[in-house]
Amino acid sequence: MERQLSALSDAGFSGAIYQDTMTRADMRGRRAGVLKERAELLRPTARKARETIIVATIRALALNSGPDLLGTLKAAAKRGATVRALAEGLEIPPNAGIDELSGASTAWDKARRNDQTADARTKGSAAAASKAAERRTKAVTIARPLWGLPSDEMPNAEIERRAGLSITTLYRALGRRTAAQKAAKRRGEEKR
Template sequence: MREGVVGWPVERQIEALAEAGITGPLYHDTMSRADKRGRRTSALIEREAMLRPTSRQAPEIIVVATIRALALNSGPDLLGTLKAAGERHATVRALAEGLEIPPGVGIDVITTAALAWDKGRRGDQTVDARTKGAAAAAARAAERRAKAIAIARPLWGLPSEEMPSAEIERRAGISITTLYRELGRRTAAQRRAERKERNHV
């Protein structure tokens, strides 16, 4: 597992591994903001420990939630990581992509892994951008609604013949339905305004 995988926070990676029934040692690389920006492979200390050379000949399986957690890019870093895994007689299994990359595979399987890495990056970046865009749009809509309500609130308690609801709707630029939902019934607001006026007399 590693931090900095767009669309795959560590919590999601842990959940994916747990759902797949994966047990055994977990290798978790933390990365600073500078490490992520600079795509510093030197920060992946846990990955280096997992892939260190060994004289053991027993086959191993390395499981990642997504192929993108394995490497910082789909080129030299991914190829170098798969090479190091192969030298340990380890098969790499990427759950999200349904990939199984055994040691000693041909270029076709390596190419498939690289393409899957790139496709995942593009897809997750698009989802991330959409999510941020939706949040920004919702924030702008909430701000517009708050401004409209601020315009309508002092008018809501005025007598209807003096200030018709349609005129409040026009001035605030928000539907009468939304005004009722946000401010309640006009008659209640008008009664409160009348009481306040009497108390000030």
């Protein structure tokens, strides 16, 4: 809901906003009767003025891409309203032909599939980033004591191999190697 309201605001829309809230059971049962605000938006009118119904996504317009979407577009057409779906860049005029209706149905189905996997994609990306950070931390822990050793004794390629990180990543994480080598040399001289 927040993304849709934000999309409408970003598009400069400032008119009346109709929004319905459905329970999980309503969505599963595809109970279009609970969409009171949508019914109000699409109610028949005797006005002849053209209007535009703007939705953030075609997905927000209907419960399914078949009868409900077509019924909604038909009701909008009876009002003389053009439906504009911002996310998909669709504009469905009141006199829409089969190509426009087919495009709307295809876009609705694509948006549905994206919605179904959005949470999983977000969680998967977060999990992958967390694992990568964990691996990087372990690798830096392996490389840190080797970083201060003289280069002829411990070449960059060997540190890279042992840690499993590129030398560029190690430089980003540990800083310049010459500085670490000088600090290690000073510590060694202090211990004598």
